[in-house]
Amino acid sequence: MIYRECGIYRTSYAKDMALFPIPLDRWATYAIAAAAFLAVPLLASDYWIGGLIVPFLCFALAALGLNFLTGYAGQLSLGHAAFMGVGAYAALILYARYSAPLLLSLLGAGLVAAGVGVLFGTPSLRIKGFYLAVSTLAAQFIIEWVITHVKWIGGGVYATIDTPPLRIMNWWLIDTPVEKYYLTLAVVVALTVFGRNLVRSRVGRAWMAIRDRDVAAEIMGISLFRYKLLAFAVSSFYAGVAGGLISFTYYAAANVEEFNLFLSFRLLGMIIIGGMGSILGSYLGAGFIVLLPIFISQFLGGVGKVVGRLVTTDLLANVELMVFGGLIIFFLIVEPLGLARLWRTLKDYLRLWPFPY
Amino acid sequence: MSGDLLFGVELAVSGLLVGVMYSLVALGFVLIFKSSGIFNFAQGAMTLFAALALVGFLPRLGMGVSILAVLAVMVALAFAVERVVLRPLVARPPLALFMATIGLGFFLEGLAQAIWGTQPKGLDIGIPDTPYVVGGLLLSRLDLAGAAAAGVLVLGLIVFFQKTTLGLGLRAVSDDHEAALSVGIPLGRAWAVTWAIAGVVAVVAGVLWGSRLGVQFSLSLVALKALPVLIIGGIESIPGAILAGLIVGAAERLAGGFIDPLVGGGVKDFSPYLLAMIFLIFRPYGLFGREIIERV
Numbered sequence: 001m002i003y004r005e006c007g008i009y010r011t012s013y014a015k016d017m018a019l020f021p022i023p024l025d026r027w028a029t030y031a032i033a034a035a036a037f038l039a040v041p042l043l044a045s046d047y048w049i050g051g052l053i054v055p056f057l058c059f060a061l062a063a064l065g066l067n068f069l070t071g072y073a074g075q076l077s078l079g080h081a082a083f084m085g086v087g088a089y090a091a092l093i094l095y096a097r098y099s100a101p102l103l104l105s106l107l108g109a110g111l112v113a114a115g116v117g118v119l120f121g122t123p124s125l126r127i128k129g130f131y132l133a134v135s136t137l138a139a140q141f142i143i144e145w146v147i148t149h150v151k152w153i154g155g156g157v158y159a160t161i162d163t164p165p166l167r168i169m170n171w172w173l174i175d176t177p178v179e180k181y182y183l184t185l186a187v188v189v190a191l192t193v194f195g196r197n198l199v200r201s202r203v204g205r206a207w208m209a210i211r212d213r214d215v216a217a218e219i220m221g222i223s224l225f226r227y228k229l230l231a232f233a234v235s236s237f238y239a240g241v242a243g244g245l246i247s248f249t250y251y252a253a254a255n256v257e258e259f260n261l262f263l264s265f266r267l268l269g270m271i272i273i274g275g276m277g278s279i280l281g282s283y284l285g286a287g288f289i290v291l292l293p294i295f296i297s298q299f300l301g302g303v304g305k306v307v308g309r310l311v312t313t314d315l316l317a318n319v320e321l322m323v324f325g326g327l328i329i330f331f332l333i334v335e336p337l338g339l340a341r342l343w344r345t346l347k348d349y350l351r352l353w354p355f356p357y
Numbered sequence: 358m359s360g361d362l363l364f365g366v367e368l369a370v371s372g373l374l375v376g377v378m379y380s381l382v383a384l385g386f387v388l389i390f391k392s393s394g395i396f397n398f399a400q401g402a403m404t405l406f407a408a409l410a411l412v413g414f415l416p417r418l419g420m421g422v423s424i425l426a427v428l429a430v431m432v433a434l435a436f437a438v439e440r441v442v443l444r445p446l447v448a449r450p451p452l453a454l455f456m457a458t459i460g461l462g463f464f465l466e467g468l469a470q471a472i473w474g475t476q477p478k479g480l481d482i483g484i485p486d487t488p489y490v491v492g493g494l495l496l497s498r499l500d501l502a503g504a505a506a507a508g509v510l511v512l513g514l515i516v517f518f519q520k521t522t523l524g525l526g527l528r529a530v531s532d533d534h535e536a537a538l539s540v541g542i543p544l545g546r547a548w549a550v551t552w553a554i555a556g557v558v559a560v561v562a563g564v565l566w567g568s569r570l571g572v573q574f575s576l577s578l579v580a581l582k583a584l585p586v587l588i589i590g591g592i593e594s595i596p597g598a599i600l601a602g603l604i605v606g607a608a609e610r611l612a613g614g615f616i617d618p619l620v621g622g623g624v625k626d627f628s629p630y631l632l633a634m635i636f637l638i639f640r641p642y643g644l645f646g647r648e649i650i651e652r653v
Contacts, residue, residue, distance in 0.1 A: 076452055123634070127641045129451060130396040130592065134584045135637050138630035145627050149620065261581075265459060272456060314475050321467030328460030332453050333445040 003350040019196060036185060041178045050177030050250075052290060057181075057188045058246035060286035063270040064195055064279060065238025070268070071277035072199055073231035074211025075124050076133045079140035080239055080267045085259030086143060087113040087240025088247040089153055092161040092254040102168050106187065106244045113240020114233040116143070121232025125225055128214075140261055147256045160255045163248055180249040187245055191238060196279050198234070207231055208277070269324060273331050275340030284339040289324075296320050368610040374500030376606020377507045378565055382579055383586040383598040384510065385558040391518065391593045392527030392551040394534070395443075395454045399462035401580020403556060406469040407431055408563030408572045412480055413473040424560070431556030439549040447544065448535055466577055477573035480564070503565040507599070510561060514554075514595055527551060531593070585633035591646020600644060605629045 003024055010016040020026040044053065066080045091109035094100040100108065120139035124132050148159045166174040166183070174183055198204055206227045209217035218224055247254040266289055274285020297316050304311040335341055382404060389397040410430055414423035442461055446454050489498065518524040530537040530547050538544050563572075566579055586605050590597030613625030636643060 074452075076455070123637050123641075127637055130455060131588065131637060131641055133396075133455065134588050135634060137581070137584060138627075138634050141627040141630050142634075145624075265463070268456070268459070272460075315471060318467040318471040318475070321463045322471065323467075325460040325463030325465070325467065329442055329457050329464070332449075332457045332460070333442070336449075336453060 003347050005351070019193075033189070036189075037182075041181060046177045049181045052294075054177070054181055054184050055246060055250045056287055056290045057184045058242045058250060059267070059270065059290060060283045061188050061191060061245065062239050062242035063267050063274065063286045064192065064282040065235040065242065066267050067271045067274075067276065067278070067282045068195065068199070068207070068238070069231050069235035071271055071275075071281070072204060072211060073207035073228065074214075075121075075228065075231060076129070077136040077235070078133050078261075078264050078268065079120065079136040079138075079143070080235070081259040081261065081263035082140040082143035083113045083117055083236040083239035084243030084246070084263070085147060085254075085256055086116050086236075087243030088251075088254035088259065089147060089161065089256075090240065091244025092163060092247055093153070095248075096161060096164050102166055102174075102183075102248075103187075106241050106248075109244035110237040110241040113243065114237040117232045117236025117239070118229050121229055121236075124228050124232065137261075140264055144256055144260070154256065160253050162253045163251075166248055184245055184249050187241065191241065192279065195238070199279070203227065203230060211277075266324075269328050271338075272328050273338055275338030276336070278338070278340035280343065281338050281340030284343070288339065292323065292327075293320055296323060364614065365611065368614040369607045371497065371500065372607035372610030373603050374497065374504055374606070375610065376603040377500070377504040377599075378562070378569070378602075379579075379582055379586050379605055380599045380602025381503065381507045381510070381558065381562045381565065382583040383590065383602055384507070384514070384595065385555045385562065386580075386583060386587050387590075387593060387595055387598045388514065388555050388558060389551055390531065390587075391595075392524075392531055393443075393548050394451060394531040395458065396451070396592070397555065398455065398458040398580075399465055400555065400559065400583070401577035402462040402465035402469070403431070403434075403559035404563045404566065404580065405572075405574065405577040406434070406465045406563075407556070407560040408480065408567035408576055409469045409473040409478075411560070411564060412478045412567070412572045415480075424564075427560050428557060431560055432553045435552035435556045436549045438552055439545060443548050443552075444545055447538075462577070466574070470574070475574065477571045480567040480572050499565070499569055503569075506561055506565065510558065511595060511599060517554075518595070523547070523550065582629060585629035587643075588633040589636050589643055591643030593647060594643070594645035597643055597645035605632065608632055 003022075005022055008022060010021060015021065018026075020029055040053065041049065062080065062084055065083075066077060069075050069077050069080075087109035090112035091105045094108045095102060095105035120136065123135045127135065147154050154160070166180070168174065168183075174180055199207070206217070206222045209220065209222055210224060210227055210231075214224060243254075243259065246258075251258055270285035270289045271282060272285070273288055274283065275281025293316075296319055297311075300311045300316060300319060331338055337344075382400060385400040385403070386397055389395055389400070407427055407430075411423055411427045414426050418426060438461065442457055443454070446457055489501070518528060526537070526542040527547050527550075529540070529542055530544060534544060537547075562579075563576065566576055570576065570579075582605070583602075586598060586601045588601075589604060590599070590601030609625055609628055612628040616624045616628075
C-alpha cells in the first residue's frame with residue numbers, strides 16, 4: 001500500500017532506465033537531498049555538523065569506494081585506509097604547496113590514489129582471496145612507510161601537512177562548519193550519483209559477473225585484466241577523494257596516523273554491516289560505525305550510573321572493540337547483505353501492508 | 358670488514374631465532390587453514406588473549422597451574438567459537454569466514470583487555486635473558502628456548518596430520534566442507550579440535566612472545582608479521598611456515614642492520630611484506646604451498 005509499484009507504466013526507454021522509476025522513491029530521494037542541503041544546517045548544531053556529519057560523509061564516501069571493490073567486484077582489500085592517506089597527502093601537496101584550485105586538488109587526490117591503487121591492484125590478476133587480502137595489507141604498510149620516510153611527501157618527522165584556509169576561486173572562504181559541510185556534501189552527492197549510475201552500467205555488471213564467478217565472466221568475454229584494475233582504480237579514486245576531503249574539512253591536516261590499519265578494518269566493517277554490494281549500505285554502515293562509540297559511551301555511562309561505578313575510557317575502548325567485532329560476526333551470520341537488505345525487506349513488507357492478502 | 362661480517366652473522370643468527378617465533382605464530386594460521394580452509398585472522402588476538410590470561414592467573418595460581426588453566430580456557434574458547442561463529446557459517450564463501458575471523462579478532466582483543474586490563478605487564482617464565490656466547494656470537498637463551506618449543510610442536514603436528522585418522526579427516530575438511538561432511542567426517546568436532554590446537558599454539562606463542570616483549574596489545578600485531586611468513590611458505594605447509602619464518606626473521610634483521618641506516622629506518626618493519634609481495638607476484642603459492650592451477 002505505502003510502497004507500491006503498481007500503476008507505474010514505463011512507456012519509454014528513458015523511463016525504464018530512470019534511476020528511481022517509482023515516484024515514491026524519487027520523492028523520498030528529493031526529500032532526503034532537500035533535508036541534507038536545507039534542514040541539516042538549520043537544525044543541527046555546529047558540533048554535530050563539524051564533529052559527526054562531516055566525517056560521516058567522508059567515511060561513507062570511502063566505504064562506497066571499498067564497496068565497489070569488495071561488494072561489487074568481489075576483491076577483498078585490507079589497505080583501503082592507505083589509499084585515503086595517499087589522497088590526503090596528494091590533495092594537500094597540490095593545494096598547499098602548489099596552490100592548485102581546491103576542487104582540482106581533490107580531483108588530483110583521487111587520480112593519484114587511483115594510480116597507486118592500480119599499482120597495488122596488479123597482483124589481483126594472479127591471486128585472489130586471502131592472498132589478495134595479504135597483498136593489500138602489504139600495500140597498507142608500504143604506503144604508510146613511504147609517506148613517513150619520503151621527505152618530499154610528508155615533509156618532516158611527523159609527516160604532517162597542515163591545511164591552509166580553504167578558498168574556492170580565491171574569494172570564497174570556506175571556514176565555518178556549515179560551509180565545510182556544504183563542500184563535503186556537494187562532492188559526496190556528485191560522486192554518489194556517479195557511482196549509482198556506474199554500477200548499473202556495463203562496468204558495474206562486469207564487476208558483479210567477476211564477483212559471482214570469475215571463470216564464467218572471462219568466458220563471457222569480460223576482460224578480467226581491465227575490469228579488476230578498473231575496480232581498484234575507481235575504488236581508490238573514491239578513497240583518495242574521501243581522504244583529501246576529510247583532511248580539508250575535519251582533520252585540518254594530512255596525518256598518516258589517521259589512515260592506519262584500524263581504519264581499513266573499520267571501513268571493511270562499515271560495508272559488512274551496511275551491506276556488501278549496495279550504495280545505500282555504504283551510508284548506513286558508515287553512519288552506524290560513526291555513531292557506535294557514542295551509543296556505547298551513553299549506554300555504559302547510564303549503566304555505570306545505575307551500578308554506581310565510574311566507566312573508564314579504557315573499558316569504553318575495549319567494549320567498543322568487542323561490539324564492533326561482535327557486530328561483524330552477527331551480520332555475517334544473520335544478515336550477510338547488511339542493513340541495506342533489512343531496509344529492502346522493510347520495503348517489501350510495506351508493499352502489501354496493511355492488506356497482506 | 359670482518360667486524361661487518363661478524364655483525365652480519367650475528368644479525369642473521371638472531372634473526373633466525375626470532376624467525377622461529379614468527380613461525381610459531383604462523384603455525385597457528387597454517388593449522389587452521391590446513392584443517393578447515395579458514396584463514397584465521399584472529400590468531401594474533403588469540404595469542405594476546407592467552408598471554409593476558411596467563412599473566413592474570415599467575416599471581417593466584419603459580420606457573421604450572423596457570424598454564425594448565427590457560428590451556429583449558431583456550432580449549433573452551435575453541436569450542437565456543439565453533440558453536441557460535443563457525444557452525445552457522447558452514448558452506449558459506451571462504452571470504453565470509455575470513456571476515457568473521459577479523460570480527461572475532463576484535464572481539465577477543467576487546468574481551469581480553471576488558472577482563473585483564475590494558476597495562477603492559479611483564480611475564481617472567483624463569484629463563485634468564487642473558488645470552489650464551491658461542492665463538493664470539495651472542496645467542497639469546499629465550500630465543501633458543503623458543504626454537505626448542507617450536508621444534509617439539511612441529512614434530513607433534515606433523516605426526517598428527519600424517520598418521521592419525523582425525524588429522525587425515527581434517528585435511529579432507531580443508532578441501533571441501535560439504536564433501537567432507539558427506540563422507541561422514543564430523544565437521545563440528547573437527548573444527549573445534551583444530552581451533553583448540555591453534556589455541557594451544559597461541560598459548561606457546563603468547564608465553565614466548567610475552568616474555569620477550571611484555572604482555573601488551575602489540576602482541577596481537579605479531580600476527581601481522583606472520584602473514585608474510587604464510588605467503589612465503591605456502592599457506593598450508595607446516596615445513597613451509599618454519600622455513601619462511603626463518604627467512605623472514607633473518608631478512609628483517611639484516612634489513613634492519615644494513616639497509617635501515619642508509620635510508621633512515623623503518624625498512625625492518627615492512628621488509629617481510631616486500632618479500633611477500635615479490636613471492637605473490639612470482640610464486641603465489643609460496644615455497645611449499647599446493648599449486649592450485651586455475652587459468653583465468
